[in-house]
Amino acid sequence: MNPLGHHLLGEFTGCDPARLASPEVVREAMLAAARASGATVVAELHHHFSPLGVSGMVVVSESHLAIHTWPEHGFAAADYFSCSPRVDMACAMALLAERLGARAHTTLELQRGPLQVPPRP
Amino acid sequence: MNPLGHHLLGEFTGCDPARLASPEVVREAMLAAARASGATVVAELHHHFSPLGVSGMVVVSESHLAIHTWPEHGFAAADYFSCSPRVDMACAMALLAERLGARAHTTLELQRGPLQVPPRP
Numbered sequence: 001m002n003p004l005g006h007h008l009l010g011e012f013t014g015c016d017p018a019r020l021a022s023p024e025v026v027r028e029a030m031l032a033a034a035r036a037s038g039a040t041v042v043a044e045l046h047h048h049f050s051p052l053g054v055s056g057m058v059v060v061s062e063s064h065l066a067i068h069t070w071p072e073h074g075f076a077a078a079d080y081f082s083c084s085p086r087v088d089m090a091c092a093m094a095l096l097a098e099r100l101g102a103r104a105h106t107t108l109e110l111q112r113g114p115l116q117v118p119p120r121p
Numbered sequence: 122m123n124p125l126g127h128h129l130l131g132e133f134t135g136c137d138p139a140r141l142a143s144p145e146v147v148r149e150a151m152l153a154a155a156r157a158s159g160a161t162v163v164a165e166l167h168h169h170f171s172p173l174g175v176s177g178m179v180v181v182s183e184s185h186l187a188i189h190t191w192p193e194h195g196f197a198a199a200d201y202f203s204c205s206p207r208v209d210m211a212c213a214m215a216l217l218a219e220r221l222g223a224r225a226h227t228t229l230e231l232q233r234g235p236l237q238v239p240p241r242p
Binding site: 004005007011042043044045047049055057061064068073075077079083106108112113114 | 125126128130132163164165166168170176178180182184185187189191194196198200202204227229231233234235236
């Protein structure tokens, strides 16, 4: 079976803790990232955990973008699942990095259906 | 940095197309899977794509469970992100496999924060 989708995992370090703790900032960043990638947003859900952290999920026509933030570590983890080659998932991750004030971000792309791990760099 | 979370990717093949096409069946399966894993469901969002396929996302206190289905291929891809060692993500995947009538399912677990790919088997 050829890959039906691609799954891009992104991690953001050295982020601004205040931005990671704000459901509004995270929600705006997620919607902007989904749109910047060329995807069509169909639904979204953001949840603020007490005392810290935000989980955000955006369903797009092409699949989903999700994020979890750890303000206390200046860290966030995102994943973008897409079944369309027209979606620029790397662009979404770069926009998230900028909006969250990340000092660095790393990404790893996997093929889905069948599940394939890329070779180690 | 030690891993802040674990991300279990699951793929389901040879599923019952009628179940994969039903937003109700997929939603019930996702909620049952999250609960069976020991997680606490805080919000959920399921979307039915026309003409085929369902995207489901469940936010749990411990992070998220997401799924995308391809009824035309009898295939579904899920991912479970958890920041709690008490969550049994493999149990959730096994329950999804049973509910979706999968003939087989495979999983791959990654550490998140920092992103680490496991060695190839």
